[in-house]
Amino acid sequence: MKCANCGNTDHRTLIDEGDTYYCSICCHRTLVATGKDDLITCPFCRRLRDRKAAYCMWCNIPINAQSDFSEKELKDLDAQIKRFEDKLDSSNIRFWKLKDKRGEI
Ligand SMILES: [Zn+2]
Ligand SMILES: [Zn+2]
Known part of the structure; x- marks a missing residue:
């Protein structure tokens, strides 16, 4: 197991969730099948967000929120x-690698 975001390989800080593992150092999930970040594009802020997280790590909007923003x-x-x-x-390992990355809608 290795965190796709920060490179952490310490089993004590990587939590097995079945199809993903969660890194408690940088708060990112890695897909077991591909070894890559488990990220999707946030429909609100267009940044890459954790697919399983209830709230976007950037804009804090829940993934299933009503999109009635102007x-x-x-x-x-x-x-x-x-x-x-x-x-x-x-030094900000949670966000640093995702900085300037944008997903497609
Ligand atoms: Zn990590
Ligand atoms: Zn967002």
């Missing part, structure tokens, strides 16, 4: 997250 609200959200991204440095 264009302006989503733009404001994007600007807020961009400011956060600008402040990220490599």
